[in-house]
Amino acid sequence: EKDLSELQSLIEAHFIQRKKDEEELIALVNRIEKRRGERAEQQRIRAEKEKERQARLAEEKERREQEEQRKKHDEDAKKKKALTNMTHQYGGIQQKGDS
Template sequence: MVPPLIPPKIPERECVDIDDIHRKCMEKDLLELQTLINMHFEQWKKEEEELITLKEHIERRRRKMRKEEEEAKKQAEDDAKKKKVLSNMGAHFGGYLVKAEQKCGKRQTGWEMKLWILSEHKKPLDIDYMGEEQLQEKAQELSNWIHQLESEKFDLMAKLKQQKYEINVLYNGISHAQKFWKGAGKGCVGGRWN
């Protein structure tokens, strides 16, 4: 704060010392100047601290935005990779299973066989750039295809049921024939002499 300015008093009826008045004016001006300089530096320090705080805040926001952008970019790349892998897996999984079977020389499990069949029957979906009408046509096409597959499944299940029945009939016939041959005593049973 600036101290209140008080003009120097000039004594009445005395000799006036001009040098003393000049010295006092200079001291007063110097004091005012020092006060103004101190106030200026204090204000400058506050502004400098505010500027540093603001710069730190801006830098934190920039880092956060860069981090969010990098994460979004990485997520988009991961999604694109997953989509590509899934589409490639669907297109090439059947070939992979055949190669794996040839390498290992083992029979496919039920799950592997299902995946192979699905990869053979799977049609690629290219719907990214289709309009609403084209999407409806594609949906109808897929619905018809599902009905066709369900019909084939029903036919295959009926055929499997019939084959199981025939196997049971044949097995019962073999069991009955073996009992007959065992009950006949000595003789040929299963291609061997007892």
């Protein structure tokens, strides 16, 4: 009878430990799933920020290129105007000399 009660207490202790282990395992699995979800969210946010950064860089590059093109156009216009003025002045001097 002593053996039987000892055996029953061992069986009971075993099942108590097993239940405790199972609860810990479930908690661990839940933590893993939660962490996996958090990581996925972090990666999504990081990818979104990188996409925004790339778009901003492309926009800045486009703006700089347009600015450079505008400056080049302005410089070309100034050169043409200066050349036209010089031609008119030279032509005016030549006409005075012909008189």
